[in-house]
Amino acid sequence: MADPARNTLPLPDYDHLPIGGLESRVRSLSADEVEELLAYERSHADRVPVTELLANRLEQLRAGAQPTSGDPGAIRPEQSEGHAGSPVSPATSPEPFSPPPHGTPDQFGKPKGDRT
Template identity: 80%
Template structure:
């Protein structure tokens, strides 16, 4: 079920934006739009870095800053760079190794005997 408030947010796919992309894209928003994002964030995920970012931008707007175009090249989830899965492959895996000399939980180490 889709949250009706989510569909009215000023940034599409807001919940999926990385903080680096959000920082740039929020620069194009008005004071009211940033307030709506901050209210939404506090009511939902309440991520500290995001609330700090939005609060700082809101303060800038209240002290006279103007919305700018932001960075259109900012990271967006809809852009490429779909890095999913593990970067580990047989080519990047380490060589197999023997268990440590003290043993493993299923293979106990053997005592060295009396060393006096």
């Protein structure tokens, strides 16, 4: 069931922002908008690092700080690259190695020589 309050937040993708991206994006919000996010956070996930970040920003705004444009290059979920497979290629993979001296289930170990 979707939470209707989520659709009215100043940052529409708020629930999916990593804390680094959130820190940059809240800089563009007014004190009222930061208060709204803080109330939403406290009534939902109540993540300590996020509530501290929002409370600190609200304090800065009340002390006279002005909203800025934020960091347009901030990490955003919609910009993240999905997992497209392993970055390993033949050029970066390790050299093949010999099986251990005791052997493997499909390859028996080699005798140490003639032990009489």
